Amino acid sequence: MNPLQDKKDLTILAIESSCDETACAILKDGELLSSVISSQVPIHRRFGGVVPEIASRNHVMAVGSVVREALEKSGLNLYDIDAIAVTYGAGLLGALLVGLSYAKGLAYALNKPLLGVSHIRGHVSANHLEHKELVYPYVTLIVSGGHTALAIKENNTALDIVGSTGDDAVGEAFDKVARVLGLPYPGGPEIEKLAREGKSNIAMPKVKTPGKYDFSYSGLKTFVINYVHNKEQKGEEYSKADLAASFQDSALTPLVEKAIALCEERGIKQIAVAGGVGANGRLREIMNNKCQKAGIKAFFPSKVFCTDNAAMIAMEAYMQLRAGCELSDLTLDAKATVKLLKRQ
Ligand code: KG4
Ligand code: ZN
Secondary structure (H helix, E strand, O other), X not given: OOOOOOOOOOEEEEEXXXXXXXXXXXXXXXXXEEEEEEEOHHHHHOOOOOOHHHHHHHHHHXXXXXXXXXXXXXXXXXXXXXXXXXEEEOOOHHHHHHHHHHHHHHHHHHOOOEEEEEHHHHHHHOHHHHOOOOOOOEEEEEEOOOOEEEEEEOOOOEEEEEEEEOOOOHHHHHHHHHHHOOOOOOHHHHHHHHHXXXXXXXXXXXXXXXXXXXXXXXXXXXXXXXXXXXXXXXXXXXXXXXXXXXXXXXXXXXXXXXHHHHHHXXXXXXXXXXXXXXXXXHHHHHHHHHHHHHOOEEEOOOHHHHOOOOHHHHHHHHHHHHOOOOOEOOOOOOOOOOOOOOEO
């Protein structure tokens, strides 16, 4: 139980800084008033990936102005805020600490409650920003840079994890394959772009997983890396676009098929996709086609809410507060990894 459970017009300011986006959003009674994202992608691109120390420094420079801009756009001021929400993990420790310290400072100075939010639960809750017709229980397919999982969201807090990856996450595989193809960071959108010019005509290995709802991406990733090295060693021509299209389809199809199989097994008619790979147009196409045939409705957040943002953190905090979850306090610490717990 928390004092905000029944608060009228509950207004949340949320901060996200787990990787290379500094973000702030304001949510009032479940409606998004503002969402500001300052991306460091152009800074990290020349290193081919996120450099943690550089990410932390840039969060320090951006966090104050991002919070000010979000407040300005919402038309509110700090005294209108009922609670401060912040991503405490998973992510880069130094990066998380910047947003967390700023949020703690605000909570302390304003004497407002603080709530630490799991980044991955935030990705799932991004669906509730725009899809008010989404009802429990639904299947959620979590496809991010760090996680790949299938779960059933039973209510505001209970997330029943049914399967996950034992090795690479799907977004990680996209990023690594992009790198071997010489594409810039972040690799996912680059693979998608290149794949549009190619045909999915290269046979990829079929992946075995321990459980029927589990995933595995290291075999597929290694196959692509070896394919490229082989061709280069022999000086043989190959189509990078065909390879990207073939990899993409092999990576995405099991995600859709397993999500639909889980729906059918449990008699659930809705799938909500969560995380950065949810921005992929080909995933949306395969999912929508297969779901239509199966009589299932697929939900995707808008692309801007698939990748990192603070609106999803505000929405997850809103759902937790309405469910009566406990508040955090100023001892809240950043965590590089956060287990996907059944209940928050
Ligand atoms: O969900 P996210 O923020 O990662 C974690 O929270 O761990 O998303 C980042 C991941 C990266 O791996 C990125 O390459 C991938 O999402 N991604 C995509 C696309 N846009 C982002 N993957 C495939 N296609 C895209 N369009
Ligand atoms: Zn993320």
